[in-house]
Amino acid sequence: MNGVHDMGGMHGMGSVAREAEEPVFHERWEARVYALNRALAALGKWNIDASRHSIERIPPSDYLRMSYYEKWLAGLVTRLEESGLVTRAELESGRPAPGAVKATPPLTAERVAATPTERDWFERPVNAAPRFAVGDRVRAKKIHPTGHTRLPRYARGNLGIIDRTHGAHVFPDSNAHFQGENPQYLYSVQFSARELWGEEAAAHDSVYIDLWESYLDPA
Amino acid sequence: MDHDHQDLPSDPALRVMALESLLVEKGLVDPAALDALIDTYEHKVGPRNGARVVARAWVDPEFKKRLLADGGSAITELGYATQGREHLVVVENAPQRHNLVVCTLCSCYPWPVLGLPPVWYKSTPYRSRAVIDPRGVLREFGLDLDKDVEIRVWDSTSEMRYLVLPERPAGSGGMSEEQLAELVTRDAMIGTAKVTLTGAQR
Numbered sequence: 001m002n003g004v005h006d007m008g009g010m011h012g013m014g015s016v017a018r019e020a021e022e023p024v025f026h027e028r029w030e031a032r033v034y035a036l037n038r039a040l041a042a043l044g045k046w047n048i049d050a051s052r053h054s055i056e057r058i059p060p061s062d063y064l065r066m067s068y069y070e071k072w073l074a075g076l077v078t079r080l081e082e083s084g085l086v087t088r089a090e091l092e093s094g095r096p097a098p099g100a101v102k103a104t105p106p107l108t109a110e111r112v113a114a115t116p117t118e119r120d121w122f123e124r125p126v127n128a129a130p131r132f133a134v135g136d137r138v139r140a141k142k143i144h145p146t147g148h149t150r151l152p153r154y155a156r157g158n159l160g161i162i163d164r165t166h167g168a169h170v171f172p173d174s175n176a177h178f179q180g181e182n183p184q185y186l187y188s189v190q191f192s193a194r195e196l197w198g199e200e201a202a203a204h205d206s207v208y209i210d211l212w213e214s215y216l217d218p219a
Numbered sequence: 220m221d222h223d224h225q226d227l228p229s230d231p232a233l234r235v236m237a238l239e240s241l242l243v244e245k246g247l248v249d250p251a252a253l254d255a256l257i258d259t260y261e262h263k264v265g266p267r268n269g270a271r272v273v274a275r276a277w278v279d280p281e282f283k284k285r286l287l288a289d290g291g292s293a294i295t296e297l298g299y300a301t302q303g304r305e306h307l308v309v310v311e312n313a314p315q316r317h318n319l320v321v322c323t324l325c326s327c328y329p330w331p332v333l334g335l336p337p338v339w340y341k342s343t344p345y346r347s348r349a350v351i352d353p354r355g356v357l358r359e360f361g362l363d364l365d366k367d368v369e370i371r372v373w374d375s376t377s378e379m380r381y382l383v384l385p386e387r388p389a390g391s392g393g394m395s396e397e398q399l400a401e402l403v404t405r406d407a408m409i410g411t412a413k414v415t416l417t418g419a420q421r
Contacts, residue, residue: 013348017338017342024335039253052325068338073235077238094241109255112256117259202370204370210379
């Protein structure tokens, strides 16, 4: 979707504000939101692409106003409701529905200790051969999907060169909507800064973007 | 859809407390697992991991080759990918080439080697500008690169994660791997700084 989250190349956002000796979390509730997101993901009711899409659907004015973990919280509440894990009535009352069966949490402290940086694996075996090879010229499609996509607007319609192949990966555009993983080849595509931004850009600079095969046409 | 959720208290701290309590009562989360998840990234996993990877690459050319060929496998040698693999690409700086990592669409960041990202990395100014004005962004970080230096910006749009292998600073020849790791900052591994002998601003 052409949301405000797709902000590469936008102007007017100001300078980059840094904080010396920044803590990992500024408030305890941020840490809890972070951990709730990780722990609830283990239930398998959604995937990382659906998570991202729940945050992208935050209305633009709210998206720009909210802090990072406020967005994580809003996305989480959306997913809890949409997945049916929690009902609106439960959110309103703060109590489980009468007669609700208590579940068993899938993520335990022991599992966290054993695999502290546990992360899903997204590469999948496929039968097809890659359509493109390193060095091939490609053009990012000019498309405007209304659902989730990882093809940034600033790349669309532009000419690039295949820099490397990452193998076949889960396709976010379908996975985010629970329409299957549909793995396809993923490439790192080099776009010259001048192709993306015009002649004012530095001659030698490039942006490398990871793009799935169906985002690309031969050129 | 209603994203405002007025039903939960408006103060985030109270809202989160109410939500956690509901989820615990429903048996969906274990508070001890939440504590362990927080402890991992507050105390165990952070940029020191990445710094050790960089220092190893500086002193061990064979490791560096493996790291650049398949970063996700190479970091398992230092124990940083507990699944035995990780989607990680390491990109190397050189005198005429500077790499910079961003995620314009959200906040993708190489957690196993750098921990959780700083606020600025997730901020709208950095996400919007790193791809269109990398030189301006780098100047704000105090890095004024010569126009002959090629800048490669890596937009993390997939599950692949990117780590910058900075240049080893001149004059560090006599230093041990451990001393070298002390010089390597988080920002140098994102690409918004270089490693210096006096470095260690993290």
